[in-house]
Structures are given as structure tokens and as C-alpha cells.
Amino acid sequence: MAIKFGRPIEMRDMPWRQTAVSANPLDLTMRPRRNRKSEWARRLVRENVLTTDDLIWPLFVVAGHNVRDGVASMPGVNRLSVDQAVRDAERAAKLNIPCIALFPYTDPSLRDEEGSEALNADNLVCQSVRAIKKEFPDIGVLCDVALDPYTSHGHDGLLADGKILNDETVAVLVRQALVQAEAGCDVIAPSDMMDGRVGAIREALDDAGFGDVQIMSYAAKYASAFYGPFRDAIGSAKTLTGDKRTYQMDSANSDEALREVELDIAEGADMVMIKPGMPYLDIVRRVKDTFAMPTFVYQVSGEYAMIAAAAGNGWIDGDRAMMESLLAFKRAGADGILTYFAPQAAEKIKAQS
Ligand code: PBG
Numbered sequence: 001m002a003i004k005f006g007r008p009i010e011m012r013d014m015p016w017r018q019t020a021v022s023a024n025p026l027d028l029t030m031r032p033r034r035n036r037k038s039e040w041a042r043r044l045v046r047e048n049v050l051t052t053d054d055l056i057w058p059l060f061v062v063a064g065h066n067v068r069d070g071v072a073s074m075p076g077v078n079r080l081s082v083d084q085a086v087r088d089a090e091r092a093a094k095l096n097i098p099c100i101a102l103f104p105y106t107d108p109s110l111r112d113e114e115g116s117e118a119l120n121a122d123n124l125v126c127q128s129v130r131a132i133k134k135e136f137p138d139i140g141v142l143c144d145v146a147l148d149p150y151t152s153h154g155h156d157g158l159l160a161d162g163k164i165l166n167d168e169t170v171a172v173l174v175r176q177a178l179v180q181a182e183a184g185c186d187v188i189a190p191s192d193m194m195d196g197r198v199g200a201i202r203e204a205l206d207d208a209g210f211g212d213v214q215i216m217s218y219a220a221k222y223a224s225a226f227y228g229p230f231r232d233a234i235g236s237a238k239t240l241t242g243d244k245r246t247y248q249m250d251s252a253n254s255d256e257a258l259r260e261v262e263l264d265i266a267e268g269a270d271m272v273m274i275k276p277g278m279p280y281l282d283i284v285r286r287v288k289d290t291f292a293m294p295t296f297v298y299q300v301s302g303e304y305a306m307i308a309a310a311a312g313n314g315w316i317d318g319d320r321a322m323m324e325s326l327l328a329f330k331r332a333g334a335d336g337i338l339t340y341f342a343p344q345a346a347e348k349i350k351a352q353s
Contacts, residue, residue, distance in 0.1 A: 142186065
């Protein structure tokens, strides 16, 4: 039985089709539901797939021993002492997650105006990199480059008279990146959004013999309300004065993201990242289509918190919402995803295969 339309189907209704749907334009012979009739048929025509290879797992590290301290605004996420970070790295390795990312909760007594603890070769991040690499040399370790976990004012850069100093900040970020590379970090990920930092870091890494250390730039990073729980986790929420709008991007902009990404590629970024994730899927798609670079997306703390909280209240099916959100990134063109759901997603993928 044919479905009748009010008017004949014309080519202009389906400009993507080269041929008419049927001899009789009033008969709708295309029945899209046929390909959805059962799970095997859906599997057969499925366009995108999420695999464990797509996942980067961010971990928070804190001083102490045997500490697994829950982050209230991120149910299921903990601040880990170095020994426990190694245990989570082991979990990642067993699940075949290719890469983990490290973020420190710095003791307030170690925070200062300049973020000098970022340059301490024995800071929490460097200790964690060494400990993890020693036990699990085959897992990728990514380190964030920015000063916010270390500054008393919670900003990513150096401040003078309430203003962020770009070039002075870049000089410190370069030293931070070198300290992390010396500790054994595989991927340097500048998240600070200063102009020119990727080129400066690349040059310094090469000069110091770290030619193999990759750079994943937070190329299009927006000034976002979705970072709130992360700032709780690293303890910068209370200390942050003002906002980050003079360096992170305005969420109204899309062309500007392309210019930011283009610059970072020109400066030597090996991989680019868009952040946050779900509210910026359009940016992921434009960046991937324009540059065809390895493109990553960060499903940030607030996105995690929304799903985890709604699931915890029984308002949504947490597992399904998690998998649907991650698949959306793949559909938008992402090659990989930084997500706090990485171990749960990897477990789910394993159980399905
Ligand atoms: C720091 C940094 C932030 C995130 C990653 N690196 C926060 C910020 O820019 O304020 C956010 C990650 C998340 O929300 O999960 N430069």
C-alpha cells in the first residue's frame, strides 16, 4: 500500500537523489523503516561506531597515599593519590583504553600568583606520569598545560592589574611543557588558549630533544559554564576571580573556531580538540570537514555531571545516555573523546562484543 502525499514528490523535494523514487511519484516506495526492522538489520546499516580506541580518560590526582576522594559534583569520579592513579591506569590498560589525561588538585599552600608549582619537576602530575609510565609504559599519558591548577587566582595565565599577560604566560607554559615531557609525558595538551603557545611549545620540545612528544591543542575552547565541576575537582572554583572570557572563546562564534584551529595546525599541533562537547557538535563537524585532522572532543565535567546526576535520580537511563552522547561525537566527526565515562563505556563495549 502506497502512502499518498498531498502533492507529487518532485526532485526538488529530494535534491540529493539523482533518480525519482518510483515510477509513480505518488507511491512512496522508499520505506526507511525496513532497515530498522530488527537488531541485525540495524547493525548492518549502522554508520558510526564507538570503540575503546576512541577514549581518553581524565584522572584527578591529589597528595597522599591510598586516597580516593569523591568529587561531589561528579558522582563516580575521584581525586586519586599517585598510587591510586596507578591503579586506575592499570584499569585503563586492562580495558585497552589507549590514553589517560592527568589533572592535579594542588594544595592551596602551594598555589601562588605565578603558578610556580607548575614548574616543579616533582609536582603531582610529574610524580604520576613517572609512576604510571614505570608500571604501564604502553599506555599513553596526556598532560594538560595551563596554570589554573597552580595559581592562587585560578586563571590559566599570569595576571597583571587584572589582565592576563599573553606572551609572559606562554614563556611559563613552555617551561611547564618541558617539565612534563621530562617526566615522560607522551602528549602535551595546552588548554590555556594563549595566542602562539603551540608554536612556542613545539619549538622548545624539539630543541630539548622531545621531537616525539605530540601536541594535542585545545584549539577551540569556549568560555563555558560546563567546566564548573572540574573547577571543584581541582579546587579552583572558589579561588577563581572573574571569568576566562578574555582568552577562552565566545560561545556565539563558529568561524572563529576555524581560525583558531588553523593557527594551531600551522604552529605544529598534531591533533586538535574542541571543548566542551555536546553543545559544540557543529564545531566538531566543521573542524573535521575543513582540516581533516585528528580531531578530538572533550565531554567536559558539566556534561558528565548532568548525565550522572539525572541517572542517579532515576530520571534517565545513565548507560544509554552515556553511550548515545559518546556516539554523537563520532557522528559529528570526532576521532576520539576525552570523557570521565571512559572506563564505564569501555566496560560496556567489552560486554557487547
Ligand atoms: C584548565 C582546564 C579546564 C578544563 C580542562 N583544562 C577548566 C577551565 O578552563 O576552566 C575543563 C575540563 C572539564 O570541565 O571537564 N585550563
